[in-house]
Amino acid sequence: MCLDDGRVVSNFVAQALRREPMTVYGDGKQTRSFQYVSDLVEGLMRLMEGEDVGPFNLGNPSEFTMLELANAKELLGWKLEAICIFREGLPLMVSDFRQRLFGDQKDPSINTFSFV
Template sequence: MGTLNMLGLAKRIGARFLLTSTSEVYGDPLEHPQKETYWGHVNPIGVRSCYDEGKRTAETLTMDYHRGADVEVRIARIFNTYGPRMCLDDGRVVSNFVAQAIRKQPLTVYGDGKQTRSFQYVSDLVAGLMALMEGEHIGPFNLGNPGEFTMLELAEVVKETIDPGATIEFKPNTEDDPHKRKPDISRAKELLNWEPKVSLREGLPQMVTDFQKRILSEEAK
């Protein structure tokens, strides 16, 4: 409904509209890496489908307003992003691992930990969104870092960065958890002249410094 309301506003005032969509539109993909032309593999009645299908519907609405009402639109499909100032307990895997390691808690890995994700630093995402809004191409564009890590590899990088003695705790996996996730960003490279510049090992320490300050001040209260 928020997307629909904002599209109506963009139509009335002649604004350029940016939809921040998500890699979740690809569901549990049968194509790897994922190109923008891939239509996805989504369970429409699954426990995650309210998010997946909500974003897919938002993309539909955006393109309908573009075709039917000449609204100028841009669509970005954002892959996992991390960085300073994230919520400490937002449930995302990078912030979970970082907060757990700082608090001396076991790092929680769901399933066997072999599922993969690609992690981009927030400044890379911002640069991609700016290039998209300032350019002439509608999209959709995958905005993500093609560096692919299993959850166990991510846990090891977090341990190296914060506490090599941290332990890992395995828990049953959540339903419909995508097994693989990696963006094909050749379209963004070619048409937006964009690609991520910050590797996980470069970006993670900046996030850790911010989390340490906030968690320590939280514990001091």
């Protein structure tokens, strides 16, 4: 993902790493579901290898509001228990963004942080 592509998760992660306030549009009650790219690729590969045809939903059926996303208490510990894949993928994204924003900087004070 691009650092500033306008998507909610990349915006939140980049803002949090920069220690900027989170931008929540509207009332924050709009919902989204998230999926890590490796899960989508895995689903596409299984579809291509299988015999079944028809529409398939390869997305994540769990949704939560933008306020729930912005109010998560620990980014790297990600306390949204029902979203295991999201919990595993988000730290990878944070690590990538941190490296692109700050280079090889290893600032221990930004290992975990709270959303405001």
